[in-house]
Amino acid sequence: MLFSRTFRDKWRPPLFLVVALVLCIMLLVxxxxxxxxxxxxxxxxxxxxxxxxxxxxxxxxxxxxxxxxxxxxxxxxxxxxxxxxxxxxxxxxxxxxxxxxxxxxxxxxxxxxxxxxxxxxxxxxxxxxxxxxxxxxxxxxxxxxxxxxxxxxxxxxxxxxxxxxxxxxxxxxxxxxxxxxxxxxxxxxxxxxxxxxxxxxxxxxxxxxxxxxxxxxxxxxxxxxxxxxxxxxxxxxxxxxKREAVFWVVSFTLGATFVVGLIFVRAITGPIRALTRRSARIGGGDRDALKPLAIHGNREIHALSESMLDMSRKLFDRNDYIRSFADHVTHELKTPLTSILGAAELLRDGGNDLDEADRARFLTNILDDTERASLLLNRLRALARAESVDIAGTCRLADVVADIRAGRQGAAISFPRDADLPMSAENARIVLDNLVDNALRHGADRIDVVADAAGRDLTLRVSDNGTGISEGNAAQVFDLFFTTRRDSGGTGMGLAIVEALLKAHGASIRLASGGAGEGAAFELVFPVRPSSVY
CATH class of the missing domain: 3.30.450.20 (PAS domain)
Incomplete structure (x- = not known):
């Protein structure tokens, strides 16, 4: 090429120079x-x-x-x-x-x-x-x-x-x-x-x-x-x-040039410079810089600024999420690792002084905590896959329910109407299987899946006859690592995986149950209506 990339980047004209050139051309007209x-x-x-x-x-x-x-x-x-x-x-x-x-x-x-x-x-x-x-x-x-x-x-x-x-x-x-x-x-x-x-x-x-x-x-x-x-x-x-007419022509030309320059400054150069300064502040971690610009300029720059600020908010939220996620993972892994370390030290220091019962109890603790850590890591991998899942494909609700029934003997799952779900069969199976597993672990023996496409959105209501969710826990059920069954091996990641997977498909989930003792009910809303509901 005629000029190197470094030369082109170094001598790339700034916007104000381009505007000045345009104004000079107008004056040369x-x-x-x-x-x-x-x-x-x-x-x-x-x-x-x-x-x-x-x-x-x-x-x-x-x-x-x-x-x-x-x-x-x-x-x-x-x-x-x-x-x-x-x-x-x-x-x-x-x-x-x-x-x-x-x-x-x-x-x-x-x-x-x-x-x-x-x-x-x-x-x-x-x-x-x-x-x-x-x-x-x-x-x-x-x-x-x-x-x-x-x-x-x-x-x-x-x-x-x-x-x-x-x-x-x-x-x-x-x-x-x-x-x-x-x-x-x-x-x-x-x-x-x-x-x-x-x-x-x-x-x-x-x-x-x-x-x-x-x-x-x-x-x-x-x-x-x-x-x-x-x-x-x-x-x-x-x-x-004809000097009077010439004077007015020159005055009009200069006035028009000034107005064009003012429009450029207000609509293009000003907002872009403000956006550049704002992006530098955001890059430095200033959360106050997430406020909208005072002057957006034209429609395209307004859309660019809103998109940049929205992206920055998501990056900040993502950063907070990663920091919180790392803290939770550290906390959740610390407990079984500490237990494993303690049991291993006792086995090492006790030597022949430990009887068979104590030795068996310590080994059991090591195995249980190792299994818990392994389960937690498997859930973390499932969560990572849910957040970067391929959102292509569709499936039938009947086929997904049939697969879950085959894997969970004795689970009574009913669906009055069939429907086309706007997600792949594998992803739909992960969502429903986690909801079914959550219901079964809370005492349910019947799960109902009702599809409703009365409006533009498709709504799936998954309800059970289990112990339900108390009002005190209702606001935390989708929080990562929140569980009421930690003593029985719960990781608190099932509903978080479901929410992440649905969010990747542009869908949402909310708790719709009435309270403890009334069973749990979740509503899944897909933004695109399927081709048919049976």
Missing amino acids: PLAGIAFFRVYENQLIETTEAELIAQSAAIAAVTAQRLMENGGPDLPLGAEAAGYGDPGARSSTGDWTPVLSKLDLTRTAILPGRPEPVPATAGVLPDYSKTGRQLDPVLQETQKLTLAGFRLLDFNGSVIAGREDVGKSLAHVAEVRAALSGVYASALREREVDNPQPIYSISRGTSVRVFTALPIIVGDKVAGVVYASRTPSNILRELYL
Whole structure:
């Protein structure tokens, strides 16, 4: 793999960093508007070129008319027009020759600033000079309204109208040279700013100027060129003019980012950090940390925190259970082991001084206590199996009762109705056999097992006619190692095994008898109703 596991774990980003990254992305979203600004800026350039074309076309038409009026049929003309406009956009009659915008910020190269005019190699003809003087005031007034610069050139490229450049030549300029051949041309050139503003430096539109050169056609020949230029509108200037709207957009973006961050903190990062601190306290054994969190956040984190706290409670309970279990086991084993040790020491120290009766009594005590310890260990193994039992399978109540009857001759076990139990036959046999054994050891000679599936749950009521359970002992019958028959070999683990086994299957057991002398009755409740009860 590219990175080792240690490296990945060490550099795994914390949640707050992920949230910060998401917030930064949200803040960067408005910057995606730069792409829109770029498109909008390009649109401004295209619009500027289209406006210059329209204005130049009108000026070219007026100029052509004046030239024909001033020069008549003998008006000198330049080269034959190579054709201009968009041939693909002409009508079927050939009368429409629109000139379309060509400039594009993404494809058009930006040329250096316009070259300065040079002295003309040929003088301006009188008809052209007169036409220039006639139209110069019109160009000046047009410039005041459109902010565009116009120059009229004759077919040699000499300026005939246009401020201080009259009489000079612009024929060496690339776009003018193309227009003199009868082809419309345009260019983007660098714009020199005497006092540039720093904020404008990020806008390409303010540093360029649009130049157009439109041929003046008389007949089929070039009579001159309308050379126009204009600086596109600046996008930042447009934003400044709409600064109030921009302010509210920025305020909304920052406000939305703050709200999203607050939601993240309240719903995700805050609860997770609290849960992390709480788990550390629980790991240190602090039981006060089992209280619910003050802020749970979203549904998933709430479920995670509840699950973690519930698991922690179970671990604490399990730890308490193990500690109590170890204490009980130690206590229960200590008695027979002490008796065995004492009897063995007496046999060792007494030697030949002990008569056969005493020797036999000590050996009997050793055997009885050894048998009791062995029985206790067997019960502990049964309890361990009950707590980690496989809960799969089903069985029939009739089959389980038949097996118990075969193993306990003389036990009168009745069941009015058969039922399907949601546990394996082996586990069901362990449960019922312990209940039957408990009843028989308390004087019962009849046990009734009644199945009831009136509701969603299946209930088994196991009752007997034995001595019953006193009210004082009723609360302790399921406690581990609690027994009233310790002198006769009782371990106090039968009902604890039954309860653990049922709990593993999601079932429960409770004492339902009325008291001493009335027999014992237990109710076993299984949460899933079987397929049928007979």
